[in-house]
Amino acid sequence: MKITFRGDYALKAVLDLALHYGDELVTIHDMAQRIDAPVKFLEQILLDLKKGGFIESRRGKVGGFLLSKPPYNVTVGDVVRFIDGSIEPIACVKDKYVSCKDVYKCVFRKIWQDVYEATSNVIDNVTFGQLAIKAGAAEHALEYSI
Amino acid sequence: MKITFRGDYALKAVLDLALHYGDELVTIHDMAQRIDAPVKFLEQILLDLKKGGFIESRRGKVGGFLLSKPPYNVTVGDVVRFIDGSIEPIACVKDKYVSCKDVYKCVFRKIWQDVYEATSNVIDNVTFGQLAIKAGAAEHALEYSI
DNA sequence: ATATACTCTACTATGTTAATAGAGTTTATA
DNA sequence: TATAAACTCTATTAACATAGTAGAGTATAT
Ligand code: FES
Ligand code: FES
Numbered sequence: 001m002k003i004t005f006r007g008d009y010a011l012k013a014v015l016d017l018a019l020h021y022g023d024e025l026v027t028i029h030d031m032a033q034r035i036d037a038p039v040k041f042l043e044q045i046l047l048d049l050k051k052g053g054f055i056e057s058r059r060g061k062v063g064g065f066l067l068s069k070p071p072y073n074v075t076v077g078d079v080v081r082f083i084d085g086s087i088e089p090i091a092c093v094k095d096k097y098v099s100c101k102d103v104y105k106c107v108f109r110k111i112w113q114d115v116y117e118a119t120s121n122v123i124d125n126v127t128f129g130q131l132a133i134k135a136g137a138a139e140h141a142l143e144y145s146i
Numbered sequence: 147m148k149i150t151f152r153g154d155y156a157l158k159a160v161l162d163l164a165l166h167y168g169d170e171l172v173t174i175h176d177m178a179q180r181i182d183a184p185v186k187f188l189e190q191i192l193l194d195l196k197k198g199g200f201i202e203s204r205r206g207k208v209g210g211f212l213l214s215k216p217p218y219n220v221t222v223g224d225v226v227r228f229i230d231g232s233i234e235p236i237a238c239v240k241d242k243y244v245s246c247k248d249v250y251k252c253v254f255r256k257i258w259q260d261v262y263e264a265t266s267n268v269i270d271n272v273t274f275g276q277l278a279i280k281a282g283a284a285e286h287a288l289e290y291s292i
Numbered sequence: 293a294t295a296t297a298c299t300c301t302a303c304t305a306t307g308t309t310a311a312t313a314g315a316g317t318t319t320a321t322a
Numbered sequence: 323t324a325t326a327a328a329c330t331c332t333a334t335t336a337a338c339a340t341a342g343t344a345g346a347g348t349a350t351a352t
Contacts, residue, residue: 003236060350090149118264206319
C-alpha cells in the first residue's frame with residue numbers, strides 16, 4: 001500500500017468533516033487552509049469523495065460539504081481503497097497480465113496475501129469517529145492542526 | 147509497500163540462486179528464462195543485488211552468479227527494502243518536506259506505523275531458505291517455475 | 293443582481309518505471 | 323593467441339502516474 005498526496009488529503013478532508021459532523025457546513029477554502037492543501041486540488045478530491053458516497057455538498061452561498069454518514073461508520077480503509085486503489089503490495093493478475101508463470105505454484109503469493117491481510121487489519125479497524133476524538137483535544141483549543 | 151517489477155524480479159532472482167546454492171553458477175540468460183524476465187533488465191537488477199552484497203559473480207566463460215550468504219540468512223524484507231526502498235505507506239518526512247503541520251499531533255501517524263510494523267513482521271520473517279524448500283517439490287521434477 | 297461556493301473538463305510539469313541499446317571487460321579453452 | 327561466452331557499465335527512451343493548475347460553468351442566499 002502506498003498513500004499518495006491525493007489519498008493523504010482525502011483522509012484529512014474526511015477527518016476535517018468528521019470534526020464538524022452535526023455542525024455547520026465546511027467550505028473547500030476553509031478546509032484547504034486547515035489541512036494545508038491546494039484549493040483546486042482539494043476540489044477534485046472532494047468531488048471524488050462525493051462520487052464515492054462519502055460526503056455530500058450544498059451549492060450556492062452558505063454552501064459547503066458534510067459527511068454523508070456518521071464518522072463511526074467510515075474507516076480509514078474505506079477512504080484509502082476508494083482514492084488510492086488496491087492496497088495489495090503487488091498486482092499478481094491485472095488485465096491479461098500475470099506476474100508469475102503459475103500463480104498457484106508461486107511461493108511469494110502467500111507473503112503478499114499475508115501483507116494484505118495485516119494491512120487491512122489495521123486500516124479497516126480505525127474509524128473517523130475514533131480519529132476525531134483523538135484530534136479532539138487540540139480541536140477544543142480552537143486551533144487544531146491536522 | 148508497493149513491489150515493482152524490479153523488486154519482483156529481484157526476489158525471483160534471489161530465489162533462483164537459493165535453489166542453486168552450493169551447485170554450479172547461474173547465468174543471467176538461464177535465470178532470465180526461468181523467471182521470465184527481460185535479460186537486459188535482469189542484468190541491471192543483478193548488478194544492483196551485487197552492490198547490495200546479496201550476490202557474487204564470476205566473469206568470463208563458465209561465469210555466472212551465486213548467493214553471497216546461505217539462503218537462510220536472507221529475508222524477503224532484506225531484498226525488498228534494498229531494491230524497492232522504504233516499505234512505509236507514506237513518507238511523512240522526506241528532505242525538508244513534512245506531510246503534516248505537526249507530525250507529533252497527527253492522528254494518522256500511528257496508523258502508518260502500525261501498517262509498517264505489520265508489514266515488516268511478515269516480510270522480515272520469511273527467508274529464502276524457507277522459500278526454496280517450498281519451491282523444492284516442483285524443482286525436483288526438474289521443471290520448476292517461479 | 294451579485295457574490296459566494298460548488299461542478300466539470302482540460303491541460304501540464306515532473307518524476308518514476310520498465311525497459312532497450314551498445315560498447316567494454318574478463319576468462320576458459322581450442 | 324584468437325575467440326566465444328559471460329559479466330559490467332552508462333546512456334537513452336517510451337509509457338504512465340502523480341500533483342497539481344486553469345478556467346468556464348452552475349446553483350443559491352441575500
Ligand atoms: S503470483 Fe504474484 S508474485 Fe507470484
Ligand atoms: S505526520 Fe504523516 S500523515 Fe500526518
